Amino acid sequence: MEFYEVINNRRTIREFEVKPIPQDVLSRILDAGLKAPSSDHLRQWAPVALTERETIEAVAKEIHPLSCHIQKPVTPQQEMFKIAFPKQQSMLAEAGCLLLPYFKQSSSLYKPENVFTLIHFGATWALIENMLLAATAEGLGCAIHIPVGEETSAIQKILGAAKDYVLPALIAVGYPAPDAQTPTQVSATVAEKVHWNRW
Numbered sequence: 001m002e003f004y005e006v007i008n009n010r011r012t013i014r015e016f017e018v019k020p021i022p023q024d025v026l027s028r029i030l031d032a033g034l035k036a037p038s039s040d041h042l043r044q045w046a047p048v049a050l051t052e053r054e055t056i057e058a059v060a061k062e063i064h065p066l067s068c069h070i071q072k073p074v075t076p077q078q079e080m081f082k083i084a085f086p087k088q089q090s091m092l093a094e095a096g097c098l099l100l101p102y103f104k105q106s107s108s109l110y111k112p113e114n115v116f117t118l119i120h121f122g123a124t125w126a127l128i129e130n131m132l133l134a135a136t137a138e139g140l141g142c143a144i145h146i147p148v149g150e151e152t153s154a155i156q157k158i159l160g161a162a163k164d165y166v167l168p169a170l171i172a173v174g175y176p177a178p179d180a181q182t183p184t185q186v187s188a189t190v191a192e193k194v195h196w197n198r199w
């Protein structure tokens with residue numbers, strides 16, 4: 001797929017066909033992630049790739065679907081909430097692979113002194129975006145889930161990640177279900193958003 005086609009085709013997919021993804025495809029996606037720019041050129045990432053159905057389902061079980069009371073969405077954001085909230089668990093359980101982009105964080109991520117103390121968190125989102133685009137190029141879809149409440153510690157009990165590593169998000173990768181729902185995308189064009197030369 002041509003680069004700008006990948007950019008334009010990437011959408012969040014929250015419904016997958018439950019089937020495995022070949023190892024070589026996953027390796028290319030992970031390799032794309034690991035080629036992302038990194039703060040201080042440290043690349044202090046340790047992604048965990050879950051491909052075993054049993055482990056994928058055990059992790060998904062710890063994520064709680066949210067109830068959404070929006071019946072008739074008016075805005076694209078409400079449309080997204082209506083689709084996304086109830087699928088937070090199933091989109092992970094149906095994935096062919098769960099990518100868990102752990103990164104090393106020595107200072108507190110939750111009480112940052114300034115943006116500099118967030119650089120490794122920032123670099124991890126560069127890794128994540130590279131993987132989202134690579135998955136799109138491979139004909140796969142992805143969904144993101146940000147762990148909340150007790151979800152992080154429950155996942156930690158299953159995986160036993162090193163203590164100074166943080167999991168900022170879970171990325172579900174899979175073959176999009178033929179009827180997967182995608183909300184209207186919020187418009188963000190150069191004409192609407194960009195300030196040229198001064199604010």
Ligand SMILES: Cc1cc2nc3c(=O)[nH]c(=O)nc-3n(C[C@H](O)[C@H](O)[C@H](O)COP(=O)(O)O)c2cc1C
Nearest residue numbers: 010011012013014080084088143144145146182185
């Ligand atoms: C930082 C970040 C956090 C997100 N968290 C979640 C999440 O917890 N659950 C979810 O279903 N989608 C999550 N998303 C996906 C967004 O809802 C999605 O990107 C947005 O609705 C636009 O849709 P698109 O990706 O198809 O363009 C997240 C995306 C980003 C960038």
